Amino acid sequence: MLDLSALPDPYPIVPAPGPLDVDVRVPGSKSVTNRALVCAALATGTSRLTGALFADDTEAMVGALRAVGLEVSTDEAAAEITVTGGAGSLPSTDEPIDVRQSGTTARFVPPLLALGRGAYRVTAHPQMQLRPMGTTFGALRDLGAGIEEQGPAGHLPATVSGGGLRSGVVRVPGDASSQFLSGLLLVAPCLPDGLVVELTTDLVSRPYVELTIAVMAAFGATVEQPDPRTFAVAPGGYTARTYAVEPDASAASYPLAAAAICGGRVRVLGLTEQALQGDVAFADVLGAMGATVTRDDVGTEVRAERGSLTGGTFDLTHFSDTAQTLAVVAPFASSPVSVTGIGFIRRKEIDRIEAVATELARCGIEVAIDADGWTIRPGTPRPTVVQTSDDHRMAMSFALLGLAVPGIAIAEPGCVAKTFPRYWDLPIFGLAPDAASGAAAPTA
Structure with a gap:
């Protein structure tokens, strides 16, 4: 190399x-690896990802999981990552969680942290701080999480306070980035009664959302789509497994x-x-x-x-x-x-x-x-x-x-x-x- x-x-x-x-x-695949890492982090048991990507974006996700205290082991030569999941929750930590320049990590980690039991400080590379986060932050506030930006509204860095994320119906636009929707869907099986996400505009990059749903299904979750703008996620959490990326x-x-x-x-x-x-x-x-x-x-x-x-x-x-x-x-x-x-x-x-x-x-x-x-x-x-x-x-x-x-x-x-x-x-x-x-x- x-x-x-x-x-x-x-x-x-x-x-x-x-x-x-x-x-x-x-x-x-970066997209598959980071989605599978979130599912594995929330699963009950230990998961093994084979063929995983080792690059800055996935290292950002691995770093975030380790920062909150989850056990993650990596073998780059074998392209394998092993994650012991938190069974639908996360421990608290005082460590800052750096999402670096990774858009998927930035959009997936705050919903994940909202399931936890503490106040989590999320930082990012200056380039990532310029990218919008308002859709995710607004949805999490609607579901009961605390979000406090340290700079401009709707941008990182921010503090995410978990412990009270609730089920219900949340509405988000679909024409900004599919990552906002995927981040909400990924945590939805761990809410007491699941979650319904309704889009207020047509969805861009729909295949990425379909990919999210496919990875979720591989870890045991169920997502129904009664119409193109509605996603209903059943409760029940995730089950650990070996997953090929x-x-x-x-x-x-x-x-x-x-x-x-x-x-x-x-x-x-x-x-x-x-x-x-x-x-x-x-x-x-x-x-x-x-x-x-x-x-x-x-x-x-x-x-x-x-x-x-x-x-x-x-x-x-x-x-x-x-x-x-x-x-x-x-x-x-x-x-x-x-x-x-x-x-x-x-x-x-x-x-x-x-x-x-x-x-x-x-x-x-x-x-x-x-x-x-x-x-x-x-x-x-x-x-x-x-x-x-x-x-x-x-x-x-x-x-x-x-x-x-x-x-x-x-x-x-x-x-x-x-x-x-x-x-x-x-x-x-x-x-x-x-x-x-x-x-x-x-x-x-």
Whole structure:
């Protein structure tokens, strides 16, 4: 594994010498790992997560569970995490609970703490402090928890006082982030009479909520949906189990996109046709643009001829974490690519709509922004240093440009540690001229 702290900054990307022909493995799903960690933390008994992701976001969740006194053991070499659950509650602690830059941890931990028996101080990285938390805080107050912000209302840091969370009906908007809804659903089985959550607006990123419900069900919880805006969670808590985390579909978008850009074949092992994550739909977008997509019980594969992609309009409302990946594929299409349904990603780690437009323009690519996304025109990216603003998805997506054209370098390459610490070890990078096909290997 490359030492991220020792990488040159900016980090030059070596163009692929020819069509790709590789099988790759990506880490376990961040979304699944953090949801399973919450279920395991609330379960009765000891759970074991296999194939778990080890990255900043999941380490933030593990750190939060340890900070409140739960027993969590990790084996990074085996990709396993073992959690002894608190049977629906948490001990009190005076330790601050740092959610770092992790959006899932920030949105899942306060509801979890509201089940506990103390006042918990929640801190965050300055970047995370800028992201909204008001939906979660308002819902928890409605259910009887105490929330005291230490700065601007609706933002971290804050103190969460547990001990009185009650059942009932709570109403939240669905068009800000699905993480707010998922955080409430995850704790709902541990309330005396469960919980009903009603959405006041249509839900964005619905597949992430369906993923939450699937992980909850694996630990024994029941969620009913009498209509698209209502979620009724039965009481009963969680039962510990061994749970296998599937590969991360968002992470898989990068090597799959590399095949579409560079030509050739890339298969992501383990991301099978049974995958739960909504981001698997990214491969279908590549298929609509002219690539050949195959899914089976081994993995997901994309094949393409370089220069064969066509444009189109694509709604990424429900798999927005792949929007930046599609944005860097777009210049290589034969006609413009419009991405819609992603206005809410302005409120992610950074304003991702503005950041993508700025960096593509730096590369000489024409981009038109609208309220809901972008339209990107075909073009040949020119040499430049891409500014990532410490956003892992900016680094991972824009690096793909450098596989197709020379002169692309990535600022702050270490930011990939947030979700994919081994990203630069993928065999699509640093290919030697005689390794463009077959068992390609990184030279760095």
